[in-house]
Amino acid sequence: MSFPWAEHYTPKHPLMKWVDEKLPLPRFVYNAVGGGYEVPRNLNYFWNFGVLAGMALTVQLITGIILAMHYAANAGVAFDSVEHIMRDVNSGWMLRYAHANGASLFFIVVYIHIFRGLFYGSYKAPREMVWLLGVVIFLLMMATAFMGYVLPWGQMSFWGAQVITGLFEAIPVVGTPIKTWLLGGFAPGNASLNRFFSLHYLLPFVIAGVIILHIWALHIPGSSNPTGVEVKGPQDTVPFHPYYTAKDGFGVGVFAIVFALLVFFGPNLLGHPDNYIAANPMSTPAHIVPEWYFWPFYAILRAFTMDLTIPFTGIVLIPAKLLGVLAMFASILLLLVLPWIDTSPVRSGTYRPLFKKFFALLVVDVFVLGYCGGAPAEEPYVMISQIAAAYYFAHFLIILPIIASIERPLPLPGSITEAVLAKSKHKGEGEALPGMGSDLQPTGHA
Amino acid sequence: MATEVHGNEAVVSEGEGVRRRDFINIAAVSFAGVGAVAVVLPLVNQMNPSADVLAASTTEVDLSAIAEGQAIKAVFRSQPLFVRHLTAKEIAEADAVDPASLRDPQTLEERVVDGKKQWLITMGVCTHLGCVPLGAGEGENRGEFGGYFCPCHGSHYDTAARIRKGPAPKNLLVPAYKFTSDTAVLVG
Numbered sequence: 001m002s003f004p005w006a007e008h009y010t011p012k013h014p015l016m017k018w019v020d021e022k023l024p025l026p027r028f029v030y031n032a033v034g035g036g037y038e039v040p041r042n043l044n045y046f047w048n049f050g051v052l053a054g055m056a057l058t059v060q061l062i063t064g065i066i067l068a069m070h071y072a073a074n075a076g077v078a079f080d081s082v083e084h085i086m087r088d089v090n091s092g093w094m095l096r097y098a099h100a101n102g103a104s105l106f107f108i109v110v111y112i113h114i115f116r117g118l119f120y121g122s123y124k125a126p127r128e129m130v131w132l133l134g135v136v137i138f139l140l141m142m143a144t145a146f147m148g149y150v151l152p153w154g155q156m157s158f159w160g161a162q163v164i165t166g167l168f169e170a171i172p173v174v175g176t177p178i179k180t181w182l183l184g185g186f187a188p189g190n191a192s193l194n195r196f197f198s199l200h201y202l203l204p205f206v207i208a209g210v211i212i213l214h215i216w217a218l219h220i221p222g223s224s225n226p227t228g229v230e231v232k233g234p235q236d237t238v239p240f241h242p243y244y245t246a247k248d249g250f251g252v253g254v255f256a257i258v259f260a261l262l263v264f265f266g267p268n269l270l271g272h273p274d275n276y277i278a279a280n281p282m283s284t285p286a287h288i289v290p291e292w293y294f295w296p297f298y299a300i301l302r303a304f305t306m307d308l309t310i311p312f313t314g315i316v317l318i319p320a321k322l323l324g325v326l327a328m329f330a331s332i333l334l335l336l337v338l339p340w341i342d343t344s345p346v347r348s349g350t351y352r353p354l355f356k357k358f359f360a361l362l363v364v365d366v367f368v369l370g371y372c373g374g375a376p377a378e379e380p381y382v383m384i385s386q387i388a389a390a391y392y393f394a395h396f397l398i399i400l401p402i403i404a405s406i407e408r409p410l411p412l413p414g415s416i417t418e419a420v421l422a423k424s425k426h427k428g429e430g431e432a433l434p435g436m437g438s439d440l441q442p443t444g445h446a
Numbered sequence: 447m448a449t450e451v452h453g454n455e456a457v458v459s460e461g462e463g464v465r466r467r468d469f470i471n472i473a474a475v476s477f478a479g480v481g482a483v484a485v486v487l488p489l490v491n492q493m494n495p496s497a498d499v500l501a502a503s504t505t506e507v508d509l510s511a512i513a514e515g516q517a518i519k520a521v522f523r524s525q526p527l528f529v530r531h532l533t534a535k536e537i538a539e540a541d542a543v544d545p546a547s548l549r550d551p552q553t554l555e556e557r558v559v560d561g562k563k564q565w566l567i568t569m570g571v572c573t574h575l576g577c578v579p580l581g582a583g584e585g586e587n588r589g590e591f592g593g594y595f596c597p598c599h600g601s602h603y604d605t606a607a608r609i610r611k612g613p614a615p616k617n618l619l620v621p622a623y624k625f626t627s628d629t630a631v632l633v634g
Contacts, residue, residue, distance in 0.1 A: 159577065159598075162575070162576040162577065163575040163576060163577065163598065165576075166574070166575035166576035167575065169575075169576070170615075180494065180495060181490075181493050181494050182493070184493055184494065184495055184496065184499070185495045185499045185523075185524065186495070186499075186523040186524060186525055187523070187524050187525045187571075187576075189499065189524055191495070191496065191499065195493065281521075281524060281525065281526070282519055282521070282526050282570075282578065283578060284577040284578040284596075284597065284598060286597050287597070288577065288597075288598050302599055302613070304613070305612070305613050307549070307615075319615040320613050320615065321574055321575075321613055321614070321615045322615075324613065377598065377599045377600040378600060382600075
């Protein structure tokens, strides 16, 4: 669906006209990311991150497919084949560093994309499905990243596989058989490495498929915007191309600069030296941590150090390990019900003074969790993780519903155009646009 | 309009009984379902450990070279195995603990072979998330209770390899083993 005033695709070249009649793919692209998709005129730079995430996925697919041409998924030679890529394959070092750091950048842009959605209420009706599919993409990304990190078969790879598959052991009764089934052995080994490689190659294409659904679901109501006020007429929107292809193009340029800085000047900044030691099943690295993008969740996992017992009887209801695992999964699955937890009818955080403060606290809280997740499992980090994990759940389950019922939001602008013009008036440009303003005012209020 | 209503009525009245077509639908879908399960089973089962992985499942350990107070790491099912020669003091420490006060209540006797109380044989796999605890090697941190210490998430095990502090839910696992002579055990 699109707005009725959106441009229709009219092929100019006879060849394109011929193609459009047989298979309307050019029309499909035009309506999805071309002049046929009408977008609110007031998007800020936070709206770049969807396109940037798509670009990061593309980088991962291209570098990954090339790396797979030189990598050998066998526990005996996997570590050496990665060193072979680094030292012998032409430009191999660059491809591998691009793939490793590309994963980090993918997570950075996706985290900003998620927090953009959290602040501007992008998860609220009618865009719940967009949000749900986004959470699915995030889960798939985490699985893909985890399995990719196992492939170099270094110490962190091996012990990461051991610890993450060990999570499933916490499930009562069937836990150990599930772990053995996942690994294809009693400990990570050749069978595990091979299946992780197969799935690491498959899942990015599944992600690409869910991204198509994500965009499809988005294009039914159309993009949200920083005011959270829905589009009311043609004056509120501009065509995606050239307006947002240009704006996204700028973001892509900045992204490329940051990417190049990481790959060429700090390729191991976000990695762990221990992963340059070949996997050794007999010795665990002294300080074992996952990649930085899992730290907040790792902190929640480790925050549970006490069993849940019936008081004064010592009967254990849920052991600490299972509690940690459940909490870690719950911290993500919680996002699936967020559209129904936050009952405030106002979408954008800009007009929610109380929400805005607690949103800032949530951001700080996630950074604290991230820091603790990367720190050793000792005091004071364990206690800080416990407080921060409790706050994380409290934010979504207690604070959000309370804010929704007691908050008095600021007055919303009548339309996107009204908000844009009010802003330019503040800057003293209003004088230049009196005619335009008065032209649009009636439709704005309509 | 009238014919439509008539048509609907016909469907409703036929719906009261089981039609031949309903039976064929259910039979066909059930048959396809059984077939689908039969196809999925091997697809799932191929993920389980293969015959060669299962074949390498016993380990023999020579105890003659392990001095009192010393421990060694062996390999059992491609995982570390701790074999420890307990000192009299360590045995006394383990016996002094009231089992009822433990997270996973067990006495030292239950974790060793009768008459071979000094030989503590356990998996070197932390029951929390599967790291290798420290304490079997020379000079390694043995934790607050003098047994083993897992550096990953800070689990402390005592001299009977029982969990005393930290997130691990169980004592270090004692695998099935038997003494083949006074100085040799067969694990698995």
